Each structure stands twice: as structure tokens, then as C-alpha cells.
Amino acid sequence: DIQLTQSPSFLSASVGDRVTITCRASQDIRSYLGWYQQKPGMAPQLLIYAVSTLQSGVPSRFSGSGSGTEFTLTISSLQPEDFATYYCQRLNSYPLTFGGGTKVEIK
């Protein structure tokens, strides 16, 4: 199976900070990558699909980039409602796998 490795697994940041999360695939997954945001006690929500396209309603401070095996999720100016756990997911082959998650906490 193709594995996804997220880094860091945890980060502490302040409101207004620029935050970058990395997702690395063990093999080329082209552009079949999405990002999900999960807040405590809630189901994940689709944030970005096809590497860089924001799902409807997602603020423009979120952006995604990358291709092949390395991908990034960037929050340009962290807001209080962005403190959550973020997961990448690949969809190029079965089984569909998620990264281990990155928890973003308030510094």
C-alpha cells in the first residue's frame, strides 16, 4: 500500500501565524490528494481536493500545492477557528489511505 506521512504531527502556533503542513507519499500519487479538517468531537470536513482546489465555503487563507510525492497545506494567517487536526488522503488506488494527521494547537 502507498503510505502517506504527515509532518509535523503536532504544531503550536499563534493567531496570525503562517502555518505549513507537509504530506509525503511513498509513491507517485499524481494529483489525487485531498485535505480534511477535523475539530474535536466532530467529523472531518473536506477542505481541499485535487491538491489545490478549495472546497466550497473554505476561506482563501487555506491553500494547497504539490504533485507526485510531496504536498503541502498552508494557512496564510491562522485564525482561532483553524485550530484543529488536518489529514491528507490519497485517492489514486485502493486502499484509500490517510496521513497520520497534524494537530494545530494554540501557542
Place this chain on the structure above:
Amino acid sequence: QVQLQQWGAGLLRPSETLSLTCAVYGGSFSGYYWSWIRQPPGKGLEWIGEIYHSGSTNYNPSLKSRLTLSVDTSKSQFSLKLSSVTATDTAVYYCARRGIVGATTDWYLDLWGRGTLVTVSS
């Protein structure tokens, strides 16, 4: 507004069968993969499997021998059965819709149920 409502037993004993159902309200059942994902307490997400509205399935190989997914299109419902559960199956189980999003031809998990905590304990 499309919603997924899920239900099932929350407490099981080892060796029993986990059974969950998810109903789709307010939207089409056809043309989507209906998925299950689980999350052990304090841990990450694991994709369990999915079933197309027509009944074709894709399973996670790690669970395939114990897993059965089914659909009831007349009720816009889909179900999960996981046999011979152990404590390692303790998790929040989510149902979700995987559909084509935006202008892509890719399929993403764009709608999720609220999750059901299933605890396996003797």
C-alpha cells in the same frame, strides 16, 4: 440539504458482530460511493471500505475477511457489518459520501455522518 444519519449498537463484546447503518436524506443515492471510515480514540482515520449505489464494493484488505458492506437503494441506506470484533475495533465509525467534487473527475469524501462510537469490551 443532504444529510447522513447513522445508527447502530455502541457496545459489543469480543467476537460479536458490529452492525451500523447510514441513511441518506435530502439528496440522491445514485452516482456515489458510500463509505465507512473509523477513528480509534485519540488516533487517526482509517478507511474501511465503500460500496457503490449499484452494490459493487471496495474493501480495505486489512479488514476484508471480516467485513460486509451492503446497500438498500429503496431506503437510501447502506450498512456495515464487521464480524469477530476485538478491542482493537473500538473506534468512532463514520459513514461518508464519496463523490465527484467540482470540475474534477476525482472522487472525494465530501459529506460525512456525525459518527458512532463503538466500544468492544468484555
